[in-house]
Amino acid sequence: MATRWGLCGAGKISHDFSVALRTLPPQDHQIRAVASRSLERAQDFAKRHGILEAYGSYEELANDPNIDVVYVGVLHTEHWRAGLLFLNAGKNVLCEKPFAMNSGQVKDLVNAARTNKVFLMEAVWSRCFPTYVEVGRRLREGALGEVKLVKAYFGSPQLDIPRSVERELGGGALLDIGVYCLQFILMVFDGERPESVHATGVLLDSGVDESVVVVMKFSRKRMATCTFSIAVRLPNDAVITGTKGSIQLCRPMHCPTRLVVNDKVSEYPLPEPDLPLNFTNSTGLRYEAEEVRQCLLQGLKESPRMPLADSILLTEIMDEIRKQVGVVFSQDSQKCSSET
Incomplete structure (x- = not known):
């Protein structure tokens, strides 16, 4: 059915x-x-x-x-x-x-x-892309040894797009594209809460973040850095480096079709769309749709690929980054039922 x-x-x-x-x-x-x-x-x-x-x-x-x-x-x-x-x-x-x-x-x-x-x-x-699934498999197998450093970049010039720059529309680089860098780091470190988060950035006149750099420290002397911007185009890739090698998610890191593991390249082509798309590689949305179907068929209430605990931690980290950079939304003063 x-x-x-x-x-x-x-x-x-x-x-x-x-x-x-x-x-x-x-x-x-x-x-x-x-x-x-x-x-x-x-x-x-x-x-x-x-x-x-x-x-x-x-x-x-x-x-x-x-x-x-x-x-x-x-x-x-x-x-x-x-x-x-x-x-x-x-x-x-x-x-x-x-x-x-x-x-x-x-x-x-x-x-x-x-x-x-x-x-x-x-x-x-x-999280549902074959490339991400393969990264997870390689990490579980210990293909890189002990992971020591994760780097992620995402920059997309979109200062002309109202929803990207206006505070009342929830604009800013962090919520729109920075979230992809952060979720990747959390996936690599298996949902672990970082020991420290340090962020710095520059704001637009509207009060939302234009460009941000984040450094996170995890247990066992492991580090992660990410840079994201809605002003300029960046390399838009992600690299995991361990004691025995590295993995690169090639551009675009949030929906990649190419993976490089210890210099060996693997390709994961997407099906062709039957209508023009608005965003890069969007036929890859099929993977999360199928993930939902499989979860429902199994009677699950959340996805093991993107657990609700990861979503909570991800947003708590974004709250901290906004606090350090100085981005405040009207929703921050709204009383949520979880706080009453």
């Missing part, structure tokens, strides 16, 4: 997610409905992607009994509110990264999922 998807949001990422799902067997994945705050926009989206139902409110999607899991692809300032709506309606949820605006909101989502006994996953699609 197919996993029946509902889409919350009819924007660019929902378009790419829909295209990616069509690279998977239709007997396994079906999009049954799309919801937008604009009914006309939802209807246009549904027509383009051959979706049966189009709703002009998220509440209608939450009440649709024919939906197994909702993909939340709206602005991240809305993730907390939309996520709680679907979770409290008893829906399984795959929510785009960043999970929410701060760790308080993330803990609210996690608590709601556990209270309602439903599946919840932060859509860090990178």
Whole structure:
């Protein structure tokens, strides 16, 4: 029986997610409905992607009994509110990264999922890529010896994009692209909390971060560094160095199709899309969709590839980075239920 998807949001990422799902067997994945705050926009989206139902409110999607899991692809300032709506309606949820605006909101989502006994996953699609799966396997086998240093870079010029630069839209390099560097480091160190986090950066006039450098120290004298920017293009790769060798995730490190392990190159090509995509390698969204399906078939309430504990720790680290760099959002003064 197919996993029946509902889409919350009819924007660019929902378009790419829909295209990616069509690279998977239709007997396994079906999009049954799309919801937008604009009914006309939802209807246009549904027509383009051959979706049966189009709703002009998220509440209608939450009440649709024919939906197994909702993909939340709206602005991240809305993730907390939309996520709680679907979770409290008893829906399984795959929510785009960043999970929410701060760790308080993330803990609210996690608590709601556990209270309602439903599946919840932060859509860090990178974790489900074959390249990332292979990195995890090599690390478990000890192919690099003891990991000593991890480096990650992600820079993408996007100062002309409002959602990237405006504070009320949750802008800044950290929440948009820095999250990819940080999740990679946490994956390499198996979800371990760093002993220290030191961050410095420069802000735009709007008060959000333009470029940030982060240094983290882990137990057993292990280090990680990352640099991310929405002003310039960076190498956009990631390197793990150990006592017996290295692994490089080639550009783009958040959705790579090439892996170099001790100088040996492996390729993991993606299927071709049937419509133009908005973002690089977006047919790779198929991997996280299939991960959700497999988790649901096994009765799991979270993904072992992106556990909820990793999402909480990831957001707590981002909270600390924002504190050190000086980025404050209105949501930071909002009282979350996890704090009451």
